[in-house]
Structure formats: C-alpha cells, structure tokens
Amino acid sequence: xxxxxxxxxxxxxxVQEYIFGRSLTGVPGALLGFKKMENAVYGRYPLVLxxxxxxxxxxxxxxxxxETDLKKADIYETSAYKREKFLLESGTMAWVYIENSK
Numbered sequence: 003x004x005x006x007x008x009x010x011x012x013x014x015x016x017v018q019e020y021i022f023g024r025s026l027t028g029v030p031g032a033l034l035g036f037k038k039m040e041n042a043v044y045g046r047y048p049l050v051l052x053x054x055x056x057x058x059x060x061x062x063x064x065x066x067x068x069e070t071d072l073k074k075a076d077i078y079e080t081s082a083y084k085r086e087k088f089l090l091e092s093g094t095m096a097w098v099y100i101e102n103s104k
Contacts (some may be wrong), residue, residue, distance in 0.1 A: 004072060005096035007031055007088070009038055009062035010048040012075065012099075021078045022071055031064035032091040033098060042101075043082045049101055064096055072097060 008028070011017045015025045035053055038060045042049035050060050067075070076085060083099040090096050 003066045003068060005090075005094055006065045006067045006072065006075065007033055007062050007090060007096040007098045008065065009033070009050060009060050012065075012078075013063050017078075021074050022067075026065040026067070028063035028065040031062055031094070031096070033060040033062065033088060034058070034091050036060045036088075047082075049083075050098065051101065059091070064090065064092075064094065075099075 006012070012021075013028075018025050033050060034056050035058055036050040037053055037058050039049045039051055041047070072085070079085070079099050081102055084102040085097050085099055087095050088098050
C-alpha cells in the first residue's frame with residue numbers, strides 16, 4: 003500500500019466515489035515546507051507550492067491507497083499536477099500532487 007496526502011477535492015466523498023468507486027478513510031496530516039494557494043489551477047482548484055521553510059505548513063488528509071488508486075487519481079488530476087513523494091510532519095512518506103511545471 004501507498005499513502006496519498008490530499009489538500010483539495012480528493013478529500014470530498016463524492017469525488018472519491020467518482021474516482022475510486024468508494025469513499026476513503028483517512029487521517030489528518032500536514033505537509034511541512036509548503037504553502038497552499040487557493041484557486042491556483044484553472045482559477046478553481048488549489049495547489050501547494052514548496053517553500054522549503056519548515057514553518058510553512060499545509061493541513062490535509064492522508065489516505066492509504068493502492069497503486070491502482072494512484073493511477074486513477076493521476077487521471078483525475080490531469081497534466082496540471084504531477085505526483086511526488088514527500089515526508090509528512092508525522093514521518094510518513096506520502097504522494098502529493100504538486101504543480102506540473104514541465
């Protein structure tokens with residue numbers, strides 16, 4: 003299993019049921035060294051930006067997911083985001099969707 007840190011629409015139960023075919027059970031988590039920007043993607047969706055300042059923190063939810071779940075989430079997130087692993091405040095390594103600045 004993998005861990006996925008979410009800070010936006012992936013926390014919504016209706017979105018989860020649409021993407022994964024079920025609602026996910028998560029725990030609160032925090033991503034250090036990032037700031038959350040509201041309405042940053044398509045003027046509607048949030049984005050986290052890495053600041054590397056450990057005083058900056060984004061709160062969210064951590065879900066345990068499968069590789070198949072991650073592939074489904076990749077499709078949902080579109081090419082506007084890319085998925086990378088980061089260390090959470092809890093010490094857990096989790097996938098996070100960040101800006102895809104190709």
